[in-house]
Amino acid sequence: MYRYSEFDEAFVRSRVAQFREQVARRIDGSLTEDEFKPLRLMNGLYLQLHAYMLRVAIPYGTLNGAQMRALADIADRWDKGYGHFTTRQNIQFNWPKLQDVPDMLDALADVGMHAIQTSGNTIRNVTADHFAGAAADEVMDPRPVAELIRQWSTDHPEFQFLPRKFKVAVTGSPADRAVTAAHDIGLRLVLRDGAVGAQVLVGGGLGRTPMIGKVLKDFVPLADLLPYLEAVVAVYNLIGRRDNKYKARIKITVHETGIEEIRAQVEAEFAARKPLFSGADQAALAAIAAQFAPPEFDAAGPGDDAEWRHADPVFRAFVDTNVTAHRHPDYAILTVSLKAHGATPGDCSSAQMRVLAGLAERYAHDELRVSHEQNIVLPHLPRRHLKAVHEALLEAGLATANVGLASDIIACPGMDYCALATARSIPVAQGIALRLEELRVEREVGPLKIKISGCINACGHHHVGHIGILGLDRAGVETYQITLGGDGGPDAAIGERAGPGFAYDEIVPAVERILTAYLALREGPGETFLDAVRRVGLGPFRSALYGEGAGEAQADAA
Amino acid sequence: MPRPFVPKVLTANALIEGDVVYLAPDGGWTRHHAQAELIEDEATAALRLLDAEARGHEVVGPYLADAARGPKGPEPVHVRESFRTRGPSNYAHGKQERA
Numbered sequence: 155m156y157r158y159s160e161f162d163e164a165f166v167r168s169r170v171a172q173f174r175e176q177v178a179r180r181i182d183g184s185l186t187e188d189e190f191k192p193l194r195l196m197n198g199l200y201l202q203l204h205a206y207m208l209r210v211a212i213p214y215g216t217l218n219g220a221q222m223r224a225l226a227d228i229a230d231r232w233d234k235g236y237g238h239f240t241t242r243q244n245i246q247f248n249w250p251k252l253q254d255v256p257d258m259l260d261a262l263a264d265v266g267m268h269a270i271q272t273s274g275n276t277i278r279n280v281t282a283d284h285f286a287g288a289a290a291d292e293v294m295d296p297r298p299v300a301e302l303i304r305q306w307s308t309d310h311p312e313f314q315f316l317p318r319k320f321k322v323a324v325t326g327s328p329a330d331r332a333v334t335a336a337h338d339i340g341l342r343l344v345l346r347d348g349a350v351g352a353q354v355l356v357g358g359g360l361g362r363t364p365m366i367g368k369v370l371k372d373f374v375p376l377a378d379l380l381p382y383l384e385a386v387v388a389v390y391n392l393i394g395r396r397d398n399k400y401k402a403r404i405k406i407t408v409h410e411t412g413i414e415e416i417r418a419q420v421e422a423e424f425a426a427r428k429p430l431f432s433g434a435d436q437a438a439l440a441a442i443a444a445q446f447a448p449p450e451f452d453a454a455g456p457g458d459d460a461e462w463r464h465a466d467p468v469f470r471a472f473v474d475t476n477v478t479a480h481r482h483p484d485y486a487i488l489t490v491s492l493k494a495h496g497a498t499p500g501d502c503s504s505a506q507m508r509v510l511a512g513l514a515e516r517y518a519h520d521e522l523r524v525s526h527e528q529n530i531v532l533p534h535l536p537r538r539h540l541k542a543v544h545e546a547l548l549e550a551g552l553a554t555a556n557v558g559l560a561s562d563i564i565a566c567p568g569m570d571y572c573a574l575a576t577a578r579s580i581p582v583a584q585g586i587a588l589r590l591e592e593l594r595v596e597r598e599v600g601p602l603k604i605k606i607s608g609c610i611n612a613c614g615h616h617h618v619g620h621i622g623i624l625g626l627d628r629a630g631v632e633t634y635q636i637t638l639g640g641d642g643g644p645d646a647a648i649g650e651r652a653g654p655g656f657a658y659d660e661i662v663p664a665v666e667r668i669l670t671a672y673l674a675l676r677e678g679p680g681e682t683f684l685d686a687v688r689r690v691g692l693g694p695f696r697s698a699l700y701g702e703g704a705g706e707a708q709a710d711a712a
Numbered sequence: 713m714p715r716p717f718v719p720k721v722l723t724a725n726a727l728i729e730g731d732v733v734y735l736a737p738d739g740g741w742t743r744h745h746a747q748a749e750l751i752e753d754e755a756t757a758a759l760r761l762l763d764a765e766a767r768g769h770e771v772v773g774p775y776l777a778d779a780a781r782g783p784k785g786p787e788p789v790h791v792r793e794s795f796r797t798r799g800p801s802n803y804a805h806g807k808q809e810r811a
Contacts, residue, residue, distance in 0.1 A: 181727070183769040201772055203792075204799050204806040205730035234805055249805065252728050498802045569792060570800035576792075580802045630790045 155218055155521060156301050156445050158266040165309070166263045169270060173197045174256035181253060196276070198269025199255055202573050208247045208255060209272040210262060214282035214300040214324070215243035215524040215531075217267075219511035222522055224265040226507035232258050237507070239492060239500040241564055241615055242321070243281045243524045244272055248571055270308060275316045277307035277387070281323045283331045284525035287448060288487050288533035290479045294343045294350050296326035298443040299379065302435065305442075306380055313387055317394035318402035320387065321359075324352075328644060333526060335367040335646035336360055336618060338404045339386060344373065351375045356386060356416070357408030360612035364648045365405040368413045370420065378428065380435045385423035389416065449519035449534055456484045457538020469544055471597075472555040477540070480533075486540055488518075488532040489525065490547060491554040491562060495591040498580050499565040500528030509550040513543055526615075527564055529557065560595075560602040560669070561587040564615055568608025568625060569632075575608035577625025577632035578658075582606055585662040599669055602683045603642070618642035620684045621668060622649045623661065634661040638668070638695055639687040650692055653700055664699055671698035721748040721779040721786050722760045723796070724771035732796045732807065733771060735760060741770065743807065745797045746785030751776070 158166070173193070180190040194200075198209040210225070217225075225245055229237050232254045233247040240246055250258060262268055272279055280300040287295040303322055307313065313320070325332040326343040334340025340355035351373045358367025374382045390404045393411065401410075408416055464470075478487040490510065493499050502510075510530055514522045517539040523531035535543060547553040556562050563586060566572065568579030583606055590596045605619030609626070616622030622637035633655035640649025656664045669683075675694055676686045687695070696704045722735035733741040734748035742748060751757045757776050764774035778789040788794040799806020 187768050187772050201725055201730055203796055204732060205725075234803075248800075252730070501802075569795055570802055578801060580800075584802070627791075632791060 155216060156213075156297075156442060162266070162305075163263070166266075166268045166270070167260075169197070169268070170256060170259045170263055173259060177252060177256055192274065195273040196270065197255075197259065198272035199250075199252075200273060200573075202248070202567075202571050203569070204571070205249045206252060206255070207571070208250045208258060208269060209240070210245050210247070210267060210269045211272050211279035212243050212245060212267070212524050213280060213304050214286065214297045215284050215526075216286075216297060217522050217524070218520045219515035219522070221265045221267055222507050222511040222514070224261060224267070226504035226511070228258050228261050229504040229507070231261075236501055236503045238498070238567065239502060239524050239528050239530070241526045241528060241566070241613055242279055243284070243526055244279055245524070246567070248567075273319075274314075275318050275320075277303075277310070277313055277316075277320045277322060280304050280307070281321070281332055281337075281526060283325045283327055283329075284523040284527075284531050285331060285478060285487055285533060286326060286523075287446060288480055288485075289327050289329070289331075290481045291329055292327045292481070293345050294326045295443075295446050295448075296324040296332075296341070296343055298439060298446050299341065299343065299352070299376070300324045301442045301446075302380065302439050303383065305438065306383075306435070312384075313391065316387070316391055317396050317407075318399070318404075320390075320404065322383075330644040330646075331525075333615065333618065333642040333646070334358070336364075336615070336642065337367065338390075339383065340367045341379075346373050349375060352379055354382065354386070357405040357413075358646075359403055359405040360615060360617045361403070362400060362610045362612075363403075363405065363409075364612065364617040365409065366646050366648065367405075368408060370413065370417055376439070377436055378424075381428045381431045382420070382424050385420045385427055388423050388427070389419045393419070449521070451482045451485060451534075452536060454484070454536065454538060457536070457540075468548075468553075468555075469541060472544055472553055473540060475555045475559060476557045480535075484537055486535050486537045488535045488540070488543065489557045490530045490532065490552050491557050492529050492552075493556060493562050493587065494551060494554045495556075495561055495587040496584050497587075499563050499583050502530070506550050506552055509546060509552065513546055517543055527562065529562070556596065558601050558603075559597065560599050560604060561590045563587060563604045563606060564619070565606040566608050566613035568606075568614075572608060572613075574611060575625070576610070576627035577608050577634065579606045579608040579614055579623075579625055582623060582625070582634065582658075582661055586665050589662050589666060593666070595669065595673070598679070599673065600679065600682055602669075604665070605640075615642060616640070617648045618646060619649060620687070621665060623665075626655065628655070632658045634658070634664075636661075636664060636668070636699070638692055639684065641684060652692060653696055653704070667698045668695055671695055717752070717754050717757075718778045718789070719780065719786070720751045720757050720776040721745065722751065722757075722764055722774060723748070723777050723793075724764060724774035727768075727770055727772055730772075735764060735774075744785075745779075745788060745793075746782070748779070748786050750779060750781060750786040 355367030607614035637649030
């Protein structure tokens with residue numbers, strides 16, 4: 155894992171000291187809110203519906219036990235004893251007081267963390283595959299590249315006032331668990347003739363104008379990656395629109411300018427910038443990569459979890475859903491669900507954070523991950539410890555066996571917290587999960603991604619949900635639109651709207667009707683929900699939602 | 713015909729805690745919607761907003777929100793504003809915690 159260099163440490167500390175002064179000047183009246191707002195946003199401090207909110211970056215979702223424990227301590231000391239893990243591998247504290255925030259940032263700096271550029275029109279926290287360095291299907295660990303981008307983009311003088319925010323995601327696996335196609339820049343590390351490079355996607359994004367990223371360049375050698383990224387962001391910085399906030403993201407720039415023209419401008423910019431890179435970036439990358447060397451895997455064998463699985467059906471169900479193949483045969487990647495039925499997706503109490511920290515330290519090479527699906531991962535867990543870890547998780551209320559199933563729902567904070575939201579998300583997620591538990595159908599339904607956003611900005615990724623739910627305000631009343639067939643994987647696709655929206659008390663039954671229709675029409679348990687939608691289209695689901703015949707009628711109207 | 717003016721309350725977030733506050737009839741800030749001043753004409757509303765914008769050392773982001781006269785004082789009209797009087801629905805945090 156990456157450890158802060160002296161430079162990182164000094165930089166983060168100086169930013170905290172600066173912000174401490176800025177907060178003091180805001181409180182004593184020397185700074186107006188107009189002056190202070192960009193300063194607080196640069197440091198991750200938002201004002202939400204009921205309180206301030208501090209968004210802390212967890213770069214590429216990686217943290218160790220000490221860092222997780224520090225988050226727990228911050229939650230207890232300055233917040234309400236919990237944190238909310240987000241779809242961008244951040245953690246949000248929902249109740250800080252303004253004068254406490256500098257102390258919170260200092261406590262983060264103590265463990266090599268910060269909240270810099272988690273807001274504002276800058277390059278945001280770089281996200282990556284949450285199974286990085288552990289997955290069996292990986293070309294290369296994406297995190298050294300992500301860390302290099304973090305260092306390059308942090309306080310980059312040219313890119314502090316971009317037309318709009320800018321999000322980068324990196325995957326090292328063809329499975330693309332980082333939703334790269336929905337980012338301003340998506341990097342997919344690939345092998346070509348024995349050398350690692352990146353396929354560069356540009357102009358993806360969700361929000362009010364959802365777009366799947368386009369391939370800007372099929373292969374950029376690692377040695378050219380940073381100057382190439384700099385060229386892309388420089389072109390965007392110059393030609394991206396500043397006249398209209400809703401047309402300012404690079405996806406609109408690409409859409410309006412055309413990918414060929416963007417490519418030509420990027421190539422020209424790259425040619426001018428490449429000679430300015432002395433090779434220091436490559437030296438830095440090599441030094442970073444050394445810090446991400448895989449842990450020394452212990453060779454004690456896989457243990458007897460096969461025997462336990464036979465004896466204990468609860469454990470068996472847990473292993474079946476929450477364990478993913480590790481690159482080492484004696485190891486498991488364990489996803490710990492933060493989606494207990496009826497709980498708030500992504501929320502974790504300070505006590506649970508401490509349990510997770512302890513388990514990572516004791517059993518799993520002191521490493522944890524935050525996934526964009528709002529779960530926590532123990533990426534390197536020897537299989538022989540699975541049983542002990544499961545027992546500890548059971549005690550902490552963290553052993554829900556639903557990863558990848560219908561109740562493993564992504565939900566943004568919605569109108570329970572967010573100042574931008576137009577409807578609530580959390581209670582909808584809670585309602586669906588509780589209903590699924592009541593019906594006991596989610597194992598039969600199988601792999602299914604439900605994603606809920608409480609406004610058009612799509613933090614809940616609803617466009618790429620197999621079932622997407624978008625909460626809107628219709629004349630002061632919450633209304634929910636359903637989309638079907640979205641996909642955030644390597645063949646990313648935007649879901650199609652099913653039809654008119656549903657009221658707050660209608661949305662859970664509507665989702666239930668979709669699942670019932672799917673179970674009736676699928677060709678067998680091997681045909682997933684997404685496969686079924688692709689085979690039959692939306693018609694049968696529209697009939698299930700809006701009554702017999704609605705499928706055909708709407709197909710005609712379209 | 714000009715549209716009839718929808719009564720308003722002036723609301724903001726407190727500078728330090730971020731808690732939702734409302735302008736009270738005595739010019740102070742109250743944490744309770746029902747104790748807010750119900751502003752029933754447009755000119756007064758504009759004046760109150762200007763005044764609040766000059767009190768940036770006390771509150772952040774003042775704005776006028778639609779409200780209606782109720783038996784115990786002004787009541788929110790929009791669902792968003794009624795959430796702001798209570799707090800989130802997933803935990804008893806915020807105003808409802810102290811109620």
